[in-house]
Amino acid sequence: MKIRYLMLHAYGMGGTIRTVVNQANAMAAAGHQVELVSVVRRREDPQFRLDPRITLSALVDQRGGRRPDSVPRRAWRRLRGKMVPRGEFAADYFTEAVERAVMDYCAGLRDGVLVTTRPALNLISARRTPRSVVRVAQEHMNLSAYPEPILREIARHYGRLDAVTVLTRTNRLEYQRLLPRTPIVQIPNAVHKVDQEPSQQVNPVVVAAGRLVPQKGFDLLIEAFAQVVPEHPEWRLRIFGDGPRRGELTGLVEQHGLGGHVSLPGRTDRLERELSDASVYALSSRFEGLPMVMIEAMTHALPVVAFDCPTGPGDVLRDGVDGVLVPPRDVDALAAALDRVIGDRRLRVRMGREAAKTARAYAPELVMPLWEDLFAQLLHGERVQDDFWGGR
Known part of the structure; x- marks a missing residue:
């Protein structure tokens, strides 16, 4: 399979970045053709280890503290993009040029799977990625945490996606109520490994x-x-x-x-x-x-x-x-x-x-095969079940 992961900042730190990188590594290790695409780049090197078989690229280079388009901060509000609504936690990243770069990237795809990893990118993919591409939106935050402008856009556009994946049963139920005709699939993030050194309960x-x-x-x-x-x-x-x-x-x-x-x-x-x-x-x-x-x-x-x-x-x-x-x-x-x-x-x-x-x-060996199964079902046009995960 050809699988592309589109992230805001693949070169940064954070829980979402780590879990998406872990997933990309697992898909590459399973023999799939994997690309990791960063909307912006603000560092020289990724902070998490990438499988060498993964192709890493960035849409907008912001190294050296440059603002995109050389836009002074005072002019940013006039030049902010139109598709990412206010209230998205990363809205400050999306100037006109950054938003346009994402739209052009999505519109230029023709096949494979595109996995987007936050509401701003999910919304752009829903509206710009061709239907010949399998469009999977990952939600790493609970629905109730989003302000009203984001909820309105999710309700309006997520129905165009092939599947929305969420992390918990509670989230699945929330999204199903909002998007009754859209496949909502619960797949949790995997930990790095489960066989860790246990606490001896001796240090206060x-x-x-x-x-x-x-x-x-x-x-x-x-x-x-x-x-x-x-x-x-x-x-x-x-x-x-x-x-x-x-x-x-x-x-x-x-x-x-x-x-x-x-x-x-x-x-x-x-x-x-x-x-x-x-x-x-x-x-x-x-x-x-x-x-x-x-x-x-x-x-x-x-x-x-x-x-x-x-x-x-x-x-x-x-x-x-x-x-x-x-x-x-x-x-x-x-x-x-x-x-x-x-x-x-x-x-x-x-x-x-x-x-x-x-x-x-x-454990990764339990969670990662669920992603392979989901992508394969969507590529073959099969009906997707929402109860992939056997946990809570």
């Missing part, structure tokens, strides 16, 4: 990871941990990741006098080691798609304490079995759950053991 460390942005709710986690420290002063919270809210989060740590208890070490290349050295994983997101770092933590036999936010945590975790779910944004409940799990090593060991079992459903 809670770990969290992700972009330092409001979505991830690390401000709420710091507030909750401030309640935990008086009862468990030997415990530490380590939040890995970079982003625009670092200064604000650092200020919050100082405000609560947590300098000796909470650290923000930045991005790390050794997250697997950090997970195996920890004893609890905390997920404090305001919303999610499918929280892959959480599932990766579970492969290390870490129990999870999480907000039951839309969507993801509740589609993976079994409350009281492999983790603890608390109401979204309820800081006191998050603090109480952390206090309970931190204070009971036997509970952590039991939940961690179950967490590792749960994570096995996301």
